[in-house]
Amino acid sequence: MAQDSSTETSPLLRNGEVHDSDDEVDPHVVRKSNDKTNYTGRAIVLYLLTLIFIAALVVLLGFKEHLPDQILPWIGELPREPTRAALAVLDVAPVIVNLPILVRYLYANNVSAVDLNSRMPGHVDIPRLREGKVGGFFWSVYVSCPEIKDAENFTEPSWRVRDTLEQIDVARSLIDKYPDTFQSASTSEDVTTSIINGKIASLLGVEGGHQLGNSISVLRQYYSLGARYLTLTHTCHNAFADSSGPTAPLHNGLSPLGRRLIDEMNRLGMLVDLSHTSDETAIQALNYSRAPVIWSHSSARAIHDVQRNLPDDVLRLVGSGPGQKEAVVMVNFVPDFVAVPGNASVASVADHVEHIARITGKDHVGLGSDFDGMNGAPTGLEDVSKYPALIAELRKRGWNKFELAGLTGANILRVFQGAERVAKELQDNHTLPVYDLYDKRTDIPRNPFEL
């Protein structure tokens, strides 16, 4: 059968190119010849593109010191100018600050009267948090120690549990009042999600065992309300542990009930915070806790010799080496703990950071600050907007972007994840909750069946 293909446009030829069927050219030969041309063409283009890519990479990596600051983040490098580098790091990493106690003292806890979008009288408000690139913080729900008239027997009633509940109410109400800015976080995953959403991750922390009314069941309730760390003591001893405040120790560290408190914190996944505790309490708790611990706001005694700071022999127990424990020491900015009066500055805070890092390793240092929990502030670190100045100072001293990201958030997040893992393990093993009572309490009969 004759095949009229005189007007057929071969799909193997370019559009519109007509092939005469009388021409004795084998179409298969045409296909092969064209394919070869196409493949060679593509190979040349690909080859050229690869060459250009390699050349660009060589230029970028080899001559990055000549590239403008704006280009460096594109090739995974921090800008050279320290402040720009600080902002690039803080863009993705959270830091930790305080606030509710100021609302208690200055606004009688009336959250409606607080306008965090305007300039607040303390160190913290939304514009300054944004300026400081703060990605997240612990809202400390602190209330002060009772008078030390009952220093050996903590059964005298106080209002500390009520007051703590009020501070939790303030923190949660403020978080709810600004949903475009804050996002409540109770897990490490929540913190990451908040930051991805462009919100400031908001966690709660209770700053003193005295706020438990000596009751471990109160700890469980604080946990259920969102608290994720408990500082074992504030400036007073309590039924659980000795503080660095009074000169004479009471328990020589942890009491037996204090150990049971740590058991319950480990089971819940609540971080054990050792700021404010005595050295003995810190060493015992660090060794006893199954979960990683934190110092939420503590500096280095070797740099400035005050009891509230950590001595080197405690710092040496923290780290990733043999005999060392996973923990993070978050540096305190309180001027009296940083340097002699009038000398606290960005540089002296950086000295504390570097001293701690030299002993523990840079993976175990964080920023505690204590903004709104202190009178005054170091020069150059006057409020939360000034965090980049500290990062810039450390950048100048040679800290790289991973070390800075660790300092400003990744280290505390890793420790938090460690505590969550221990809690899951204990709960998976059906570890029972702790129901031990403070032995000096007489208000609850120990054996009701005998009544």
Ligand SMILES: [Zn+2]
């Ligand atoms: Zn404190």
